Amino acid sequence: MNQLPILGSDPLAAPYVAYSYSYPHKSAYGPLDPPVSLDEVWQRENRQSLFLYTHLPFCEMRCGFCNLFAKAGSDSAAIDTYLDSIERQTRRLSEATSGKRTVTRFALGGGTPTVLSVAQLERLFDLVSQSFDFNPANVPTSIETSPKTATEEHLKLLHERGIQRVSIGVQSFLEEEAHGIGRPQKAIEVREALARIKTFGFPILNIDLIYGQPNQTLETWNHSLEAALQYEPEEIFLYPLYVRPQTGLGRRARTLESSALQPIDLYRAGRDKLKAAGYRQLSMRCFTRDLSQVDTGPAYCCQSDGMLGLGAGARSYTSRLHYSSRFAVNSSGVQSILEEWTQRSEETFGYADWGIVLNDEERRRRFIIQSLLHYTGLSRTSFARTFESQPEETIPELTGMTETGLIEESDNVLRLTEKGVSLSDAIGPALYSESSRARLREFSAP
Structure with a gap:
């Protein structure tokens, strides 16, 4: 990704550059000197429609393709320390956004939030709902999970709390493909987890799949697509495989062996199959079975309404200021940032010191x-x-x-x-x- 293409007569020559899920990219962030008072920032904003996002950077494993702010390991004491810091941050940001404030979206991401124990998740739900005066059951809510951590006890709690959308990263229903991208999961665990999720009847089940994997063929890709469709998920996300610097795959000494197929061929096959199965395409990645379940609840506009991020690695968006904690991908960098972040005082959570002011x-x-x-x-x-x-x-x-x-x-x-x-x-x-x-x-x- 050292050069960005200019789309000319043959844009298919370079169809995969970067996933633009947000703009500006986090790479544009830098020191804010002096730090910016969040009281002053948020009190100037329209806070009638806020997306509240909580980042939990813990996973039972670190997938080879993952370039998120996350670490492997689910040490209960370390998570408790992290939640202590979120509690300090939450108190401070609740104060900074006080007044005419309405939370209209809520999501837990990471990492894998269900790495937390049931008691830890209960603590977190109580903290954010009481601090920001909203009931997760009354707004669109989403949480990410994994085959190993989607346990009966966790799913029961999520159902009781009214979580609407459960997203599970499967990536492939074939063990050899999953292992090839640094995800040592078992196919039986995937299917058992999906069966458990279905029994609770969450309004939206989302399954993530990855195409462009080493040695993937149309046949193996079709196998994963058909396996996913058996569970009748309300959403399916199809992600291309990106090998990024500092990730497990990016650090491999040898280049990944690739199929003769181009990722665009696999994308088209997946798109056509899902459309034929009755799904509507909402973006390059997102396919939904029922458009009436999209963007339900109170109005929220990602182009203009704010996002309030809790936790290390979470980004916050206002009309002119985007900010977060510092970011890293490699394990030593993530650990260093977490150690600094968990030592922050409640007072310092009232300032943004890393971000970008948008002109x-x-x-x-x-x-x-x-x-x-x-x-x-x-x-x-x-x-x-x-x-x-x-x-x-x-x-x-x-x-x-x-x-x-x-x-x-x-x-x-x-x-x-x-x-x-x-x-x-x-x-x-x-x-x-x-x-x-x-x-x-x-x-x-x-």
Whole structure:
């Protein structure tokens, strides 16, 4: 990822660049000097629709492809120490966001939140719901789990708390494929976990699968797709395999052996199979069986509403400030950051010292990227109302993307075509500002 492509006459030549799930990328963050008072930041924000996210960086294992802020190990004492810090942070941020505040989305990610014991999860649910005055059962809620940690006791607690969406990272139903990407799971554990989840009747079950794995074929990919469909999940996410620096796969001395198939071929096969099974495609990755279950609950707009992150590694978004703790991928870096973070006082949690202040151009680019890569598309009316300009004034390349069939316009809304959706991981980075591209190249350099 040392170069970002310019989408020209043959964009399929480089369809996989980077997953643009957020903008600016975390690589653009840096020291905030002096640190920014979160009281001042949040009291200036509209807090009527907040996404509350809690990051739990603990896993029973570290997958070879994982480049998240996470560590292997589920030491109960270490988790208790981490929850003590979250409690201090929660008290401080509850105060900083006090007043007219409404939580309309809640998610637990990581890591694997269900590595925590049932008692630890209960403590966390009580803490955040009481501190931010909301009931998880009354807003869209989501949690990530894994085959080993989706136990009967954990699922019972999640059901009692009204968690709506349970997402499980399967990646492959074939053990040899899972092992090949550094995930030593057993197929029987996967199927038993899915069967347990189904018995509780959560409104949304999501299954994650990965394509582009070493030696993966259309036959083995089709096997995993069909296995997933047997459980009738409400959502399925199809992720391409990215081998990132400092991950387990990235540190391997030899290059991964790859199938003769290109990942784009596997993507198309998966897309077509899920569509034929009645799923609707919402983005390059996300497929849903029932559109009525998407974006339910109180209104929330990812382009303009805020996100409040709890825990080391969690990012927070306001209209102009994006901030988090420092970030690392390798185990020593993660451990060092965690040790520093768990020693922070309640007072210091009232300040952001690592992040980025968005200028007007970056705010416009963020709105365009977040909108265009989502099935709802980029509304010219909403963009003009917010920024008093048209998208092409910020990103002239949008015109070329329309002319080459990557974008289409209907009812004043720009949307990716089917071809455009398949190239989302090239289109997103192609829309980054030059400064963000430079930071991303620097971040990704070996």
